[in-house]
Amino acid sequence: MLILVNLKTYPCDPVAVAEAVRDVDEETDARVAVAPQAAHIERVAATGVETWAQHVDPIDYGSNTGHTLAESVAEAGAVGTLINHSEQRLKLADIDGSVRAAERAGLETIVCANNPAQIGASAALGPDAVAVEPPELIGTGTPVSQADPDVVEDAVDAASRVDDDVSVLCGAGISTGDDVVSAGDLGAEGVLLASGVAKADDPKAALEDLVDPL
Amino acid sequence: MLILVNLKTYPCDPVAVAEAVRDVDEETDARVAVAPQAAHIERVAATGVETWAQHVDPIDYGSNTGHTLAESVAEAGAVGTLINHSEQRLKLADIDGSVRAAERAGLETIVCANNPAQIGASAALGPDAVAVEPPELIGTGTPVSQADPDVVEDAVDAASRVDDDVSVLCGAGISTGDDVVSAGDLGAEGVLLASGVAKADDPKAALEDLVDPL
Amino acid sequence: MLILVNLKTYPCDPVAVAEAVRDVDEETDARVAVAPQAAHIERVAATGVETWAQHVDPIDYGSNTGHTLAESVAEAGAVGTLINHSEQRLKLADIDGSVRAAERAGLETIVCANNPAQIGASAALGPDAVAVEPPELIGTGTPVSQADPDVVEDAVDAASRVDDDVSVLCGAGISTGDDVVSAGDLGAEGVLLASGVAKADDPKAALEDLVDPL
Amino acid sequence: MLILVNLKTYPCDPVAVAEAVRDVDEETDARVAVAPQAAHIERVAATGVETWAQHVDPIDYGSNTGHTLAESVAEAGAVGTLINHSEQRLKLADIDGSVRAAERAGLETIVCANNPAQIGASAALGPDAVAVEPPELIGTGTPVSQADPDVVEDAVDAASRVDDDVSVLCGAGISTGDDVVSAGDLGAEGVLLASGVAKADDPKAALEDLVDPL
Numbered sequence: 001m002l003i004l005v006n007l008k009t010y011p012c013d014p015v016a017v018a019e020a021v022r023d024v025d026e027e028t029d030a031r032v033a034v035a036p037q038a039a040h041i042e043r044v045a046a047t048g049v050e051t052w053a054q055h056v057d058p059i060d061y062g063s064n065t066g067h068t069l070a071e072s073v074a075e076a077g078a079v080g081t082l083i084n085h086s087e088q089r090l091k092l093a094d095i096d097g098s099v100r101a102a103e104r105a106g107l108e109t110i111v112c113a114n115n116p117a118q119i120g121a122s123a124a125l126g127p128d129a130v131a132v133e134p135p136e137l138i139g140t141g142t143p144v145s146q147a148d149p150d151v152v153e154d155a156v157d158a159a160s161r162v163d164d165d166v167s168v169l170c171g172a173g174i175s176t177g178d179d180v181v182s183a184g185d186l187g188a189e190g191v192l193l194a195s196g197v198a199k200a201d202d203p204k205a206a207l208e209d210l211v212d213p214l
Numbered sequence: 215m216l217i218l219v220n221l222k223t224y225p226c227d228p229v230a231v232a233e234a235v236r237d238v239d240e241e242t243d244a245r246v247a248v249a250p251q252a253a254h255i256e257r258v259a260a261t262g263v264e265t266w267a268q269h270v271d272p273i274d275y276g277s278n279t280g281h282t283l284a285e286s287v288a289e290a291g292a293v294g295t296l297i298n299h300s301e302q303r304l305k306l307a308d309i310d311g312s313v314r315a316a317e318r319a320g321l322e323t324i325v326c327a328n329n330p331a332q333i334g335a336s337a338a339l340g341p342d343a344v345a346v347e348p349p350e351l352i353g354t355g356t357p358v359s360q361a362d363p364d365v366v367e368d369a370v371d372a373a374s375r376v377d378d379d380v381s382v383l384c385g386a387g388i389s390t391g392d393d394v395v396s397a398g399d400l401g402a403e404g405v406l407l408a409s410g411v412a413k414a415d416d417p418k419a420a421l422e423d424l425v426d427p428l
Numbered sequence: 429m430l431i432l433v434n435l436k437t438y439p440c441d442p443v444a445v446a447e448a449v450r451d452v453d454e455e456t457d458a459r460v461a462v463a464p465q466a467a468h469i470e471r472v473a474a475t476g477v478e479t480w481a482q483h484v485d486p487i488d489y490g491s492n493t494g495h496t497l498a499e500s501v502a503e504a505g506a507v508g509t510l511i512n513h514s515e516q517r518l519k520l521a522d523i524d525g526s527v528r529a530a531e532r533a534g535l536e537t538i539v540c541a542n543n544p545a546q547i548g549a550s551a552a553l554g555p556d557a558v559a560v561e562p563p564e565l566i567g568t569g570t571p572v573s574q575a576d577p578d579v580v581e582d583a584v585d586a587a588s589r590v591d592d593d594v595s596v597l598c599g600a601g602i603s604t605g606d607d608v609v610s611a612g613d614l615g616a617e618g619v620l621l622a623s624g625v626a627k628a629d630d631p632k633a634a635l636e637d638l639v640d641p642l
Numbered sequence: 643m644l645i646l647v648n649l650k651t652y653p654c655d656p657v658a659v660a661e662a663v664r665d666v667d668e669e670t671d672a673r674v675a676v677a678p679q680a681a682h683i684e685r686v687a688a689t690g691v692e693t694w695a696q697h698v699d700p701i702d703y704g705s706n707t708g709h710t711l712a713e714s715v716a717e718a719g720a721v722g723t724l725i726n727h728s729e730q731r732l733k734l735a736d737i738d739g740s741v742r743a744a745e746r747a748g749l750e751t752i753v754c755a756n757n758p759a760q761i762g763a764s765a766a767l768g769p770d771a772v773a774v775e776p777p778e779l780i781g782t783g784t785p786v787s788q789a790d791p792d793v794v795e796d797a798v799d800a801a802s803r804v805d806d807d808v809s810v811l812c813g814a815g816i817s818t819g820d821d822v823v824s825a826g827d828l829g830a831e832g833v834l835l836a837s838g839v840a841k842a843d844d845p846k847a848a849l850e851d852l853v854d855p856l
Contacts (some may be wrong), residue, residue: 003709006707008704008705008706008707009701009702009703009704009705009706009707009709009711009714010703010704010705011703034281035707037680037710037711037714038679038680038681038710039680039681039683039684039710039711039714039715039717039718040714040718041681042681042684042685048229049318051765052708052810054708055707055708059651060651061651061652061653062651063650063651063652063729063780063836064650064651064729065650065651065677065696065697065724065727065728065729065730066696066697066710066724066727066729066730067647067651067679067729067730068679068680068681069651069679069706070678072651072682073681075681076681076682082707082708084306085707085708086707087705087706087707087708087709088707088708088709089305089306089307089308090305090306091303091305091306092298092303092304092305092306092309092327092332092335092336093303093327093332094303094326095306095335095814096328096329096331096332096335113306113307114307114310115310117310117338117339117340118307118310118339120335120338120339120376121306121309121310121334121335121336121338121339122306122335123336123338123680124331124332124334124335124337124372124376125331125332125334125335126331138705158338161376162334162338162375162376193795194705195705217452220493222490222491222492222493223487223488223489223490223491223492223493223495223497223500224489224491225489232493249493249498251466251472251495251496251497252465252466252496253466253469253496253497253500253501253503253504254469254500254504255467256467256470256471257470265520268494269494271492274437275438275439276436276437276438277436277437277515277566277622277623278436278437278515279434279436279437279463279482279483279510279513279514279515279516280482280483280496280510280513280515280516281437281465281515281516282465282466282467282494283437283465286437286467286468287466287467290467290468291466296493296494299493299494300493301491301492301493301494301495302493302494302495303486306441352491398432408491409491438774454802512734517733517734517735517736518733518734519731519732519733519763520726520731520732520733520734520737520755521731521755521756521760522731522761522765523734523763524756524757524759524760524763541734541735542735542738543738545738545766545767545768546734546735546738546765546766546767547803548763548766549734549737549738549762549763549764549766549767550734550763551766552759552763552766552800552804553759553760553761553762553763554759586766589804590762590766590803590804613751
C-alpha cells in the first residue's frame with residue numbers, strides 16, 4: 001500500500017512533515033511518501049524520505065521559463081510525480097507529454113482523474129498508476145471508499161480493462177486507518193492524503209493512526 | 215466512409231461549400247458532411263447538408279458567457295461535433311465533459327488526438343469516434359496513411375482494445391481519393407479534410423475526386 | 429446610457445428576448461442591445477435589434493478550428509463584442525489580440541475586468557469601453573453601485589488616467605432602474621445585465637422598469 | 643542597470659552560472675541577478691547571488707497542488723520574480739493576482755509583455771517593473787534596441803503615461819555590451835538575458851563582456 005502525503009501549498013513545515021513521513025515509513029510495511037512544492041523538494045529529499053513532485057510539465061530542456069522540468073525535480077531528489085491533480089488539470093495531450101517527460105527522467109507517475117471514464121483514459125497513456133478523486137469529495141472528510149465505493153471499484157475495472165499493469169489509488173476524504181483499509185478492500189493499491197496529515201498538530205501521530213490497521 | 219470537411223476559420227463562403235458537400239453526398243455512397251464555424255451553422259444547415267460543429271464546451275445551460283453550448287449548436291442544425299481538435303486542445307476532464315454535453319444534446323461525437331496512446335485515452339471516454347491526426351503532418355499535403363501508416367493501424371488497435379464500438383477516423387494531409395482509400399485499407403472508417411476542399415477553387419470537383427475511388 | 433443584455437448560455441428564447449430589447453430600445457432614449465451565443469447571432473440580428481457577440485478570439489482567417497472569428501460574428505450581424513468576460517477570462521496578450529481582431533472586423537469592444545487596477549490595464553489596450561464587474565457580486569442581486577460604489581468611481585478614475593476616450597460600464601447585480609441611475613451617477617456610461625432580463629417571465633416589462641427612471 | 647539572467651529550463655549547471663553572476667555583480671556597478679527554476683532556487687540562493695523566481699502563481703497558502711507559491715520561493719531565497727514571461731503567458735486577472743501574491747511575499751516584480759500597449763496594461767497593475775520582449779525577436783540574436791528601437795521607446799512612454807514609478811526593461815536578442823548600452827540609451831533601466839549567458843562556455847566571461855561598456 002502506497003500512502004502519499006500531498007503538502008499542496010499548505011503553510012506547514014515541509015521538513016518536519018517529511019521527517020514524520022520518513023519515520024513512519026520505517027516503522028511500517030506500508031510505503032509512505034511525501035509530495036512537497038517544487039521549491040522544497042531538495043530539502044525534503046535530504047531528510048531521506050521518499051519524495052514526489054506535485055507536477056511536471058510536458059517539456060524537455062529548453063526555453064520554458066516558469067515551467068517544471070522533470071529532470072530538475074528528479075535531480076533535486078524526487079522519485080515520482082503526480083500529474084493532472086484536480087488542482088492542476090492538464091490537456092489530454094499534455095498529460096501524455098508529462099508522463100513521457102517523467103519516464104524520461106526516471107520518475108514514477110500517478111495520473112489523477114475524476115471518475116472511472118477518465119481513469120480508463122489516463123491508464124491508456126501508460127503511467128505507473130492512476131488515482132481517482134471524485135471532486136465533490138475532496139476536502140470533505142468523507143472518504144470515497146465510504147461515500148461512493150462503486151467509484152473505486154469502477155475505477156479499478158476501468159484501468160484493468162485498458163492496462164492491467166496500471167495500479168489504482170484513491171484519494172479524497174481519507175482521514176482514518178479504516179478508510180485506508182476500505183480503499184484496499186475495494187482494489188486500491190494506495191491512497192492520496194493531504195490535509196489530514198499535513199495540517200495535523202502531530203503529523204507523525206496522524207500517520208501512525210492511518211497505517212496502524214494495515 | 216465518413217468524409218468530414220472542416221471549414222475552420224477559412225475565408226471561404228460556408229454556404230457555397232455546404233452546397234457542394236450536400237450535392238456530392240447525394241451522388242455517392244460515402245457520407246459527406248461539413249463543419250462550419252458556430253456563427254454559420256444555422257445557414258449551413260439550412261442547405262440540407264449534414265452539419266457538424268467544430269467544438270462544444272463542457273457546460274450546461276447557465277452562466278457561461280462566450281462558450282459554445284451543445285444544445286444551441288444542435289438546435290441551429292448540427293448533428294455532431296468535433297472535440298479536442300489539435301487547434302482547440304482541451305483538458306482531459308473537459309473532453310469528458312464535452313462528450314457528455316454532446317450526448318445530452320443528441321450530437322454525434324468525434325474526439326481528435328495526436329497519437330495512438332491518446333486515441334486509446336479518447337476511446338475510453340466513450341465517444342462515437344476518434345480521429346488521429348499526427349500534428350507534424352497537418353497541413354503538409356502528405357497523408358498520414360502514406361507518411362506513417364503505422365500510426366493509423368496503431369490507432370485502430372488502441373481504440374479497439376479499449377472499446378470496440380468506437381470508430382477511428384484519420385486526418386492530416388489527405389488530399390486525394392487514393393489517400394481516402396488507403397486510410398480505409400488501414401482500418402479507418404472516415405477522414406477529416408480541410409483546406410483541400412474548403413480552399414479549392416471548385417470545392418465540388420475537389421470532393422468528387424476524393425470520393426471517386428470509393 | 430448603453431444597456432447590454434447578456435444572454436450567456438441561458439435556456440431563454442434568444443429571439444423573443446431580442447424582440448423585447450429592440451422594442452424597448454425604440455421606446456426610450458437609452459441604447460439597449462443584446463448579446464446572444466455565437467450560434468444565435470444571425471437570427472437575433474435579423475430582428476433588427478442591436479446585436480453583440482459575447483466573445484471573439486485573438487485570431488485571423490486561417491486554421492483555428494472551434495474558435496470565434498471576429499469577421500464571422502460581424503458578418504452574421506454583430507456590431508460589437510464583449511471580451512474577457514469573467515466567465516471567459518483571457519490572457520493579457522489575447523485580450524490585446526481580441527481587441528485588435530474586433531477592430532479589424534469593425535466591431536465595437538467592451539473589455540471586462542474585476543477591479544480598478546485591471547480596468548486601467550484594459551483601458552491601456554485601447555478598447556471602446558471597459559466594464560467593471562466585481563466577481564463577488566455577480567449573480568447576487570446586489571448592485572455594485574450600492575454594495576461598493578467606490579469600485580465604480582475608482583474604475584472610472586483608473587480608465588480616465590490611462591485613456592480618456594475609453595468609456596466605463598459596470599455590471600454585477602444590477603436589477604432595477606435605480607441601480608442603473610446610481611451607476612450613471614458614479615460615472616458609468618452603461619451597464620451589463622444578464623439574468624434580470626434574460627430569465628424574466630416578461631423580458632420587455634423587466635427592461636421597461638430598468639429604463640424608466642432614465 | 644539591472645541585468646537578469648534567466649536560466650529557463652536550460653541544461654546548464656545553475657550553481658556554476660549563479661557563481662559567475664555573483665562574481666560579476668561584485669566586480670561591476672551594474673546589478674546582476676539570476677532566475678533559476680523553482681527546484682533550484684534554494685541552492686542557487688545559497689551562493690549569495692541575487693536570485694529571482696521565473697514565475698509565481700496568483701494563489702495564497704492552501705489547496706493548490708503543483709503551483710508555485712510566492713512565499714515558498716521567497717523563503718527559498720528569491721528576492722523577486724518574473725511574471726507573464728512569453729513562455730508562461732497568464733490571464734490578465736492572474737497577472738494582477740501574481741503581482742499581489744509577490745508583493746505579499748516581499749518579492750520584487752517584473753511583468754513581461756509583447757508590445758507597448760501590453761506594457762501600458764502591465765504598468766497599470768503596479769509592478770516594480772515591466773519588460774518588453776517582442777516575440778518575433780526572442781532567440782534571434784538581434785537585439786530589440788537595434789531591430790526595433792521604437793518598441794523600447796514606445797514601451798517607456800506607455801509605462802510612464804500610466805505610472806511613472808514603473809521601470810522598463812527590455813529583452814529579446816541582447817547578446818553584447820553594446821546592446822545593453824543601446825537599451826539604456828532608449829530609456830530601459832535593465833535587460834533580460836538568457837541563452838547568451840546561460841549557454842555560454844564561459845558564463846563569467848560572457849557576462850563580463852556584457853557589463854564592460856557600462
